[in-house]
Amino acid sequence: xxxxxxITGNEAAALAVTLCEPKVVAAYPITPQTKxxxxxxxxxxxxxLKAEYVRVESEHSALTVLISxxxxxxxxxxxxxxxxxxxxxxxxxxxxGSRLPxxxxxxxxxxxxxxxxxxxxxxxxxxxxxxxxQLYCRDNQEIIDTVIQAYRIAEQVYIPTMVCYDGFVLSHTxxxxxxxEAAQVKNFLPPYRPHTFLDPERPRTINPxxxxxxxxxxxxxxxxxxxxxxxxxxxxxxxxLEVIEDVNVQYTDLFGRNYGxxxxxYQTGDADIFVTGMGSIAQEATLAVDALxxxxxxxxxxxxxxxxxxxxxxxIHAFSRARIIIVFQKAxxxxxxxxxxxxxxxxxxxxxxxxxxxxxxxGLGGRDVKTRxxxxxxxxxxxxxxxxxxxxxxxxxxxxxx
Amino acid sequence: xxxxxxNISGICTPAIGEAGKTGDWSDVKPAIDHxxxxxxxxxxxxxxxxxxxxxxxxxxxxxxxxxxxxxxxxCGICAEECPPNAITMVRKEDMNx
Ligand code: SF4
Ligand code: SF4
Numbered sequence: 001x002x003x004x005x006x007i008t009g010n011e012a013a014a015l016a017v018t019l020c021e022p023k024v025v026a027a028y029p030i031t032p033q034t035k036x037x038x039x040x041x042x043x044x045x046x047x048x049l050k051a052e053y054v055r056v057e058s059e060h061s062a063l064t065v066l067i068s069x070x071x072x073x074x075x076x077x078x079x080x081x082x083x084x085x086x087x088x089x090x091x092x093x094x095x096x097g098s099r100l101p102x103x104x105x106x107x108x109x110x111x112x113x114x115x116x117x118x119x120x121x122x123x124x125x126x127x128x129x130x131x132x133x134q135l136y137c138r139d140n141q142e143i144i145d146t147v148i149q150a151y152r153i154a155e156q157v158y159i160p161t162m163v164c165y166d167g168f169v170l171s172h173t174x175x176x177x178x179x180x181e182a183a184q185v186k187n188f189l190p191p192y193r194p195h196t197f198l199d200p201e202r203p204r205t206i207n208p209x210x211x212x213x214x215x216x217x218x219x220x221x222x223x224x225x226x227x228x229x230x231x232x233x234x235x236x237x238x239x240x241l242e243v244i245e246d247v248n249v250q251y252t253d254l255f256g257r258n259y260g261x262x263x264x265x266y267q268t269g270d271a272d273i274f275v276t277g278m279g280s281i282a283q284e285a286t287l288a289v290d291a292l293x294x295x296x297x298x299x300x301x302x303x304x305x306x307x308x309x310x311x312x313x314x315x316i317h318a319f320s321r322a323r324i325i326i327v328f329q330k331a332x333x334x335x336x337x338x339x340x341x342x343x344x345x346x347x348x349x350x351x352x353x354x355x356x357x358x359x360x361x362x363g364l365g366g367r368d369v370k371t372r373x374x375x376x377x378x379x380x381x382x383x384x385x386x387x388x389x390x391x392x393x394x395x396x397x398x399x400x401x402x
Numbered sequence: 403x404x405x406x407x408x409n410i411s412g413i414c415t416p417a418i419g420e421a422g423k424t425g426d427w428s429d430v431k432p433a434i435d436h437x438x439x440x441x442x443x444x445x446x447x448x449x450x451x452x453x454x455x456x457x458x459x460x461x462x463x464x465x466x467x468x469x470x471x472x473x474x475x476x477c478g479i480c481a482e483e484c485p486p487n488a489i490t491m492v493r494k495e496d497m498n499x
Contacts, residue, residue: 097411097412098411098412099410099411158410158411195409195410195411196409196411196413202415203415203416204413204414204415204416205413205414205415205416206411206412206413207411207412207413208412208414210412216404217407217414217415217417218415218417218418218419219415219417220404220405221404221405221406221407222404222405222406222407223407223409223414224407224409229410229411229412232410233410236410
């Protein structure tokens with residue numbers, strides 16, 4: 001029998017990591033992630049987790065330690081937030097380019113300046129093009145299950161994977177969580193096999209200069225150029241779409257919990273109005289949908305779990321009957337609009353779906369987003385849509401613009 | 403048929419000149435006049451300042467001194483440092499060998 005405990009999102013993440021038995025953990029404390037690294041260092045000290053815990057002086061070093069450890073064949077873990085993630089930026093690219101299946105929790109927090117310790121998703125969304133898979137969680141149960149899935153996904157496609165969840169809203173909020181059984185996790189997660197075995201008997205040079213063209217190396221073997229290496233990463237991102245779905249199916253079979261893989265849907269059966277978003281705000285939207293459905297409005301939620309790879313085909317299918325799409329997001333792409341709205345619009349381009357996509361920026365720097373405020377925003381959108389005034393307008397929810 | 407490398411990351415076997423024969427980048431090459439070069443003149447290990455200063459590690463501490471021109475980038479540092487001026491930099495097209 002698996003055990004149910006009432007724990008925070010950070011405890012859920014730390015327990016999931018322990019179950020996956022990484023060999024090396026390196027992290028630098030930053031709110032609201034700190035509790036994960038505290039717990040993991042305690043687990044290592046008490047022998048619950050048989051891993052090496054490397055104390056580092058920065059997030060850049062934390063990820064660098066993991067890049068080395070993962071290269072020599074160790075399963076690894078780190079966690080960070082906000083400016084800590086930004087400080088890793090260079091090494092995010094390095095980990096992905098080296099095709100290392102590192103798993104990291106990004107406990108989403110607003111980015112400074114000015115300082116904020118509170119939640120939004122500007123940190124991870126601004127790392128979109130670093131070559132990491134990004135999965136967003138709704139609740140603490142999904143955190144524990146997604147971290148376990150993340151290792152399986154990352155190690156299958158050799159792409160590092162970020163498990164993102166909202167700071168404080170999930171990281172510091174207690175919820176009942178079913179803890180998967182260790183034996184079952186072992187069953188689900190085969191040992192990590194690096195793509196290249198390093199052996200002192202067969203020395204290797206790692207990441208030397210790559211040239212614009214393909215060329216033969218000193219042994220007469222034709223090696224790819226820089227552009228081919230980039231292509232291979234993108235090709236394997238395409239494969240990861242399927243892998244994320246498969247892993248979800250296998251997880252559901254074994255543990256009985258289904259997260260929908262790339263996207264999840266709520267009350268979409270007869271819906272023609274769709275709300276979409278990532279993480280806890282999308283979960284909050286399900287409550288708004290419950291209330292609006294009582295008034296007979298045919299509305300549902302499509303939650304985006306995988307931001308990278310972006311599930312274009314899945315969304316086209318999910319939105320096939322859409323009359324109106326409303327995107328609530330906790331990030332802004334300065335000079336344009338909410339980045340998630342741009343992605344959704346691009347996914348639908350040429351699909352024949354011409355529903356207006358309404359762009360809402362909400363909850364930046366921890367600004368509270370209540371269900372009733374989402375309901376009011378949805379009502380307002382429906383009224384505006386009636387008048388045809390809707391396209392390409394960004395609304396800042398609960399923000400004084402006077 | 404050329405063997406194709408299937409790596410998904412940039413990993414290769416260490417070898418001299420992983421990027422090919424880098425000596426072809428240069429326009430000039432060092433030519434040693436062994437009648438002036440100290441080790442050759444004295445017939446014993448001496449000087450070898452060219453070996454010490456060469457940034458490419460292509461000078462061999464032999465008697466006479468030898469330079470691996472396949473990987474020499476023609477920077478001329480050895481010629482600049484040589485005390486008896488035994489090295490001259492010559493344009494590649496003017497080289498005899
Ligand atoms: S020219 Fe430069 S690279 Fe060539 S041998 Fe002299 S010092 Fe070395
Ligand atoms: S520096 Fe000049 S003299 Fe000295 S070993 Fe080299 S070539 Fe000969």
